[in-house]
Amino acid sequence: MRETEGHKLATGLEQHVTTYDVDVMNMQRAEALIPGELIEVKLAGGGILKARSVIVATGARWREINVPGEREYRNRGVAYCPHCDGPLFKGKRVAVIGGGNSGVEAAIDLAGLVSHVTLIEFDAQLRADAVLEARLRSLPNVTIITGAQTTEVTGDGERVNGLIYKDRQSGALHTVELAGVFVQIGLVPNTDWLKGTVKLTPRGEVEVDARGQTSVPGVFAAGDCTVVPYKQIVIAVGEGAKASLSAFDHLIRSPISAAA
Amino acid sequence: MLDSNLKAQLKGYLERISEPVEIVASVDDGEKSREMLELLNDIESVSDLIKIDVRRDDAQVKPSFALRRPGTEPRVRFAGLPMGHEFTSLVLALLQTGGYPPKADPAVLETIRSLDDDYHFETFVSLTCQSCPDVVQALNLMAVLNPKVRHTMIDGAVFQNEVERRQVMAVPAVFLNGQPFGQGRMELAEIAAKLDAGSAERESARLRAKTPFDVLVIGAGPAGAAAAIYAARKGIRTGIAAERLGGQLLDTVGIEISFR
Numbered sequence: 001m002r003e004t005e006g007h008k009l010a011t012g013l014e015q016h017v018t019t020y021d022v023d024v025m026n027m028q029r030a031e032a033l034i035p036g037e038l039i040e041v042k043l044a045g046g047g048i049l050k051a052r053s054v055i056v057a058t059g060a061r062w063r064e065i066n067v068p069g070e071r072e073y074r075n076r077g078v079a080y081c082p083h084c085d086g087p088l089f090k091g092k093r094v095a096v097i098g099g100g101n102s103g104v105e106a107a108i109d110l111a112g113l114v115s116h117v118t119l120i121e122f123d124a125q126l127r128a129d130a131v132l133e134a135r136l137r138s139l140p141n142v143t144i145i146t147g148a149q150t151t152e153v154t155g156d157g158e159r160v161n162g163l164i165y166k167d168r169q170s171g172a173l174h175t176v177e178l179a180g181v182f183v184q185i186g187l188v189p190n191t192d193w194l195k196g197t198v199k200l201t202p203r204g205e206v207e208v209d210a211r212g213q214t215s216v217p218g219v220f221a222a223g224d225c226t227v228v229p230y231k232q233i234v235i236a237v238g239e240g241a242k243a244s245l246s247a248f249d250h251l252i253r254s255p256i257s258a259a260a
Numbered sequence: 261m262l263d264s265n266l267k268a269q270l271k272g273y274l275e276r277i278s279e280p281v282e283i284v285a286s287v288d289d290g291e292k293s294r295e296m297l298e299l300l301n302d303i304e305s306v307s308d309l310i311k312i313d314v315r316r317d318d319a320q321v322k323p324s325f326a327l328r329r330p331g332t333e334p335r336v337r338f339a340g341l342p343m344g345h346e347f348t349s350l351v352l353a354l355l356q357t358g359g360y361p362p363k364a365d366p367a368v369l370e371t372i373r374s375l376d377d378d379y380h381f382e383t384f385v386s387l388t389c390q391s392c393p394d395v396v397q398a399l400n401l402m403a404v405l406n407p408k409v410r411h412t413m414i415d416g417a418v419f420q421n422e423v424e425r426r427q428v429m430a431v432p433a434v435f436l437n438g439q440p441f442g443q444g445r446m447e448l449a450e451i452a453a454k455l456d457a458g459s460a461e462r463e464s465a466r467l468r469a470k471t472p473f474d475v476l477v478i479g480a481g482p483a484g485a486a487a488a489i490y491a492a493r494k495g496i497r498t499g500i501a502a503e504r505l506g507g508q509l510l511d512t513v514g515i516e517i518s519f520r
Contacts, residue, residue: 010506013485020492023499025467027450030478030501038472041501045460047467049501051476055491057484059507158388190479223483224508233482240486247475247487248494 009233025049030058033197035216052254053218053247056198056206057240058190060224060231065097065183069153069160077160078153078181082106083232085182089114094180095163096120097150103184104128104136110182111139118176120165121146148174153181189225201227212243218254220247261298271306273351277358282328283312286320292418293323296341300325309358321419324412327357335403340415344387349396349413356404364401364448371452371459372405379455381411381441384423384433391445392432398448399434473499481507 004012018024028047034040038050062080064070070078079085082096086109094114096107099121105128107119119126119136124147126133136142148165151173155161162177189204199207199215206214206221208228214221222228222243223236262270283300287293297314304312320326323341326334336357342350356362362369381399385392399411416423416431426435434441442451453459475491477484480502491498 009482013482013489014480014505017480017485017488017492017500020489021498022488022492023470023473024480024505025499025501026480026505027453027503028467028501029503039476041476041478043464043467043501046464048464049467049470049473049476049499051473051499053475055475055477055484055487057477057479057481057487059479059481059483061508222487223479223481225479225483236481236483237486240483241490243483244475244477244487244490247491248496251474251496 031193033194033216033219035197035219039216039218053220053250055212055240055243055247056191056194056214056219056221056225057223057236057243058193058225059236060187060189062183063186063188065150065185067150067152069155069163070181070183073153073155073160073181076158077155077179078183080183082109082182082184085180086110086113089180091115092179093118093177094182095176095178096182096184098184098186099123099126099128099144099146100184100186101128101132102186104132106182106184107142108132108136108139111136111142114180115141117142118178119144120148120150120163122149122168123147187224187231191225208243211246211249212239213246213250218247218250220244220250261295262302267302267306270303270351274303274307274310274354274358276355276360277307277309279357279359280309280311280330281354281358282330282334283310283325284328284334285312285314285325286318286322287314287316288322290323292341296323296325299341299343303354310354321414323418327353329357332407335407335410336400337410337412339412340418342387342413342415345390345393346385346387346396346413346415349393349400352397353400353404356401362401362405368449368452369405371456372402372409372448375402375406375408375452375455377408377455378437379409380437381409382414382435383411384414384416384426384428384431384435386416386431389431395432395434395446398446398451401448402451470499471497473497475499476501478502479507480505 029044030041031044032042039054041049090113092114093116095118096103097120107117111117147168149168150165152164162175163181164175166173191204205227206225208221208226212220212222220243222239224231300312304310321339324337324339326337328334336353383396396413403409403411433443474496475498477488477500480500488500
């Protein structure tokens, strides 16, 4: 496979899952995990599921800037993944919001694809590694604006046509005309429901060892909700397979009394 | 209005209708009304079971038309012309009103049939919106199945005053009995669950009664799907619970590189 689409891959995976004898429970949000010989997962709405092993693969969501236009133009110019969506903006003007490592990396990445990148950072200076910042500053088609608060993403009803930011020192509003806005202010792991039971990093990522084992026996984790670097689809697929094999290893080594 | 090719296709589909369908058209002297009547005449011309009833003095928005079985109140209405991505919605609504059985989970259909309040849904769409038809078709089906449910699709481009008045910023936007109900892509099961007060309780009882799993996966993005597939291949009792099958994949348009 060389290329595909999110929907197609999702449908493909879903169909693959349903060819096996898997109990698929859609529209269920996990709210708590209770460790034990039989682990319990409490669901929103009152359901409880029990299992001898659990694999946490709740993913992450893009942190949003929360300004008018962001939601309206999501996937119509507002993007969160430069690796995925960058090529769609070939030859166009875009902005990257966020001057941390991921924002600066995104800007460097995009500068090779698009005609011009405006990088907008809230702080008075960039927060990325010096090497990255130096590389960014060496690029001819990048403008860096610091001390700037994005206040609105504008569009023509169909797609993004610009953004408005406030100069935090003068308070003046400025408009940048562009076709795409990449929001790179981080990912938020969907792990709130594990706080206090499974060991998380200060950023909320699930700590796992090389086998995908978490701090709780029988509980494994995989994909974007974990500490594993580079949030990529292929990596998530591999990590999911690994966690599953580890869970199987755990099960065959567990006392029979735990068997349900 | 329809070219001969599309007409031939439409004729093929409408041959599956087994019961008579009346189209009640509400028109004025405007250009849009004239176009709508052309479309409806084209539809009437390809099926013996479809009849048009034209009203010029009723209280309905114009131009609009509604579908009904003779002798019943119309419950599925289209305000504006359901062309573009919504043409499929029109064909499906005709088929389902005409007795063609819907393809959906029987449990969900049962939930919809048992809804016992009066529900009037209105969905604002644009004819170029890709996620709109899913929502329109789900609500149309609900209106076909349950006499207490009515649904109107509104083309925002034709009824801009309504768009302004209701402050619709993105489509699909769904209103229930005049109040905002939901925004964006929604599945039939999701809408049904949101309306059915008892469904949450039945669902949680059903989940609590499940035999413990050997492996329970939480999340159905790439990591979760891979984990479930690997576990199921071992022949152990596997479950997967998720808020939405597909996870972040559903928000990703193009996937390149990842699967090279």
